[in-house]
Structures are given as C-alpha cells and as structure tokens.
Amino acid sequence: MKHINGDRYISDKEISLPGIFGTQNLQNLIQQLSTATDFSFSVIDYRGKSVINETICNSYCEEHKDLRECSECQLTAAYAAAKAAIKCCPYMFECPHGFSSIAVPIIVNEQYLGAVVGGRVYCLHDSDGNSAAGSDSIIYSDDVDAKDSKLRDQVPVLPKSKIMAIGNLIFTVLKDMGEKENLRRSLTTMSESRTQVREYKTWIASLREELEKIEFRHLNNRIPPQFMLNMLTTIANYAVLEDASGTEELVINIAAIMRYYLDETSELVTIESELAQLERYLFVLRTRLDKRFDYHIKLSEDCKETKIPVLILFSLLGYVINYGIIPSSYRSVLFLDVESDGDYCGVTMQMENRNKTLQDQLPEPGRIMGDTQLRLQLEDIDKRLKYFYGDHYKLNLGRGIVTLRLDKTLL
Numbered sequence: 001m002k003h004i005n006g007d008r009y010i011s012d013k014e015i016s017l018p019g020i021f022g023t024q025n026l027q028n029l030i031q032q033l034s035t036a037t038d039f040s041f042s043v044i045d046y047r048g049k050s051v052i053n054e055t056i057c058n059s060y061c062e063e064h065k066d067l068r069e070c071s072e073c074q075l076t077a078a079y080a081a082a083k084a085a086i087k088c089c090p091y092m093f094e095c096p097h098g099f100s101s102i103a104v105p106i107i108v109n110e111q112y113l114g115a116v117v118g119g120r121v122y123c124l125h126d127s128d129g130n131s132a133a134g135s136d137s138i139i140y141s142d143d144v145d146a147k148d149s150k151l152r153d154q155v156p157v158l159p160k161s162k163i164m165a166i167g168n169l170i171f172t173v174l175k176d177m178g179e180k181e182n183l184r185r186s187l188t189t190m191s192e193s194r195t196q197v198r199e200y201k202t203w204i205a206s207l208r209e210e211l212e213k214i215e216f217r218h219l220n221n222r223i224p225p226q227f228m229l230n231m232l233t234t235i236a237n238y239a240v241l242e243d244a245s246g247t248e249e250l251v252i253n254i255a256a257i258m259r260y261y262l263d264e265t266s267e268l269v270t271i272e273s274e275l276a277q278l279e280r281y282l283f284v285l286r287t288r289l290d291k292r293f294d295y296h297i298k299l300s301e302d303c304k305e306t307k308i309p310v311l312i313l314f315s316l317l318g319y320v321i322n323y324g325i326i327p328s329s330y331r332s333v334l335f336l337d338v339e340s341d342g343d344y345c346g347v348t349m350q351m352e353n354r355n356k357t358l359q360d361q362l363p364e365p366g367r368i369m370g371d372t373q374l375r376l377q378l379e380d381i382d383k384r385l386k387y388f389y390g391d392h393y394k395l396n397l398g399r400g401i402v403t404l405r406l407d408k409t410l411l
Contacts, residue, residue: 045114060151081115090167102167108178253280272304295334302340307411
C-alpha cells in the first residue's frame, strides 16, 4: 500500500525512522552531533518509543539517573516532543533539574515520524532575568550539596540563541536527508516498476507471437466444412446414378449430421430438433452394425420445446453406445425415452441386450471413469448443464443407462 503526500509516495515499511534513515546511520549521525555540541541526545518515534541508544549524559544526570526526577525528565521530554510536532519546529524546555533541552521534530514530506531530544545544558538568562527557555519552562529550586554543586559546574552553559541554532540545524538536516532518501526510494520504485512493465510487454508480445503461430497452424490444418459436405453430396449423387439407394440415404444422413454439428451456432436448441439429428446418427450406426443394433425413440409432446444445450444428447449417447454395446453377435437395443414429469422433463437412454448374462458384464460407471477422455467429456457435460440450469437438473450414469432430469420451466 502507498501513502500519498502530494506527488510523493512512501511505502508502509518506510514510514518509520529506521525505514527512512536506517537505525545505525541515525545512531552515527546523532553521536557525531553529540560530540560536536556536548549535548546529550535521544531519538523517539511518533509513539514516544526510543529508536537509538542515548548518547553521553552530563555528570550530574548520570549520577542522578535513578532518582524520581529523572523519570519525570522523560515525561517532560515526551511532552516537549509533542509540542514540537504540533508547532512543526524546534521547541526549548527545561527539565525538573533546571537543565535546558530542545525537542526537534523529524518531519518528512509533511509526516511526523518522531523527534530528536537534545541538551541537558544550562541556558544563559536573558538580560531581563527571564529564563531563556520561555514561558512554558518549569523551574525547580533545589537544595544542592557540595558534590552536586561540583557536578553541576561541569554542565556546559550555552546562550539560548546557540541552543536554538543547534535545534534548527538538526531540524533542517534531518528534513533534507529524509526527503532526499524518500525521493531516492521513489525513483528506485519507479525504475523497478518500469522494468516490470517492460518484462510484461515482452511476455505479452511472446504470447501474441505464439497465438499467431497456433492460429496459422490451425488454418493450415483446417479443411473447410463446405468442402467436406460437397464430397458427401458427390458420393450421394453417384449412389443415385448407380441405384444404390441405401448408400444414398446413409450419405445424406451423414451430411445432415455434419451440417448440424458445424453450422449450429445457437447455445440452446429444442429437444425435438436435437432428437431429429440424433435419429440420423442412430440410423447410420444401425447400418454399420447391421443386425446387432436397433433403437426406439419416444418423445412426449410436452417436452418437444424444452431447451437443452446443443449436442448434449449426442455426448450422453456416446457414453451409452461406447459402454453399452457388447462386442458380440448378440443384438442390442437402445431405448431413448423423453417424458414429461410435472415441471421436469426426463430423458432416459438405456441399452438392453438379449443375452442377460452378457448384460451383467457391462462395466460399472466407476471403472468407466478411469477412461480419461470420457471423464473429461462427462465433466464438460456437467459444467454445461450447470451453467444453464444451475441446481435444477440431475444427471445419473448407470450400467448401460443414462438418466437426465431438467426443469423445463427455466429456459
């Protein structure tokens, strides 16, 4: 996710002091500032949690760090950091021991990330006697013993102008560093995005090239449907000339089936039109199998206009034929019944064999599903039915039998 600041962006992982500056880099920078100014520095994030190790403390603070007042110093520093964040500029304050410090907000692209708190020095008073820390200062009067007095004498003394100058310098440097680092990271992200775009474009171009090759191979391998139909028509004409009426009828039926298969563009057809083509196919099949196969079709008047996915009955018939006709001399008969049952239309395809012993040898549906090609075909049938009928259909496969129930009120 990106957070927007004007025209600039910072990713979630970068909206933190370590994310922008790096913990070690920030520690090194603050340590160098501490050495140059004799200030004691700490860095807190926007939640008030310490980010780096605190730098050197003056001798007095080091001696009294376990006292209650020192814990109050931390609260005072957190309060000052909040004031600096609100004012968006360095803010001077005094701790309970009377030492002056300055809270410097770290703001990058108008976002407050935390603060640098530095000082613990004495601030020279103005000529009017007022504390240089300002009206928000908290001044404590303590009884100081000789040891504490000696430790206090070692604390650096700076004028207010110099303390403020140090605060302003830190504010400017960190703001400039943060914005430059954010800009660098934004440019890096842009560069990476452009690289990804180029890679995607190359990938898309390769896919298009591969698609063009596939389409070209498809066009080369494809025989125009009209060419196939013309050949069958020619054979049928020769059959007429040679007085081969059976051949003529057979070829005409094959041509009609092919024309239906190739030319039908509708997704849905009526059961009546589908059965008309199915009967042509069964006629061809009976001719091929001679006396081993016969069929009977029964269509209820109430189901003639029921809509079904085109070629769906051909697919189901393929299951019955392929796994229902026993390769023997015994005769098999297909019964195809389409009957109305209230709002439903029931389709039953059942293959019966004269020899009951062989009838029992038909394979179980579970064994049939081991045929990968058939399994994929049946899965496709189920998906097509579900697409049009949702849950308002029921398909069952048995030993040499298929039953299909459709809600004829839906389509």
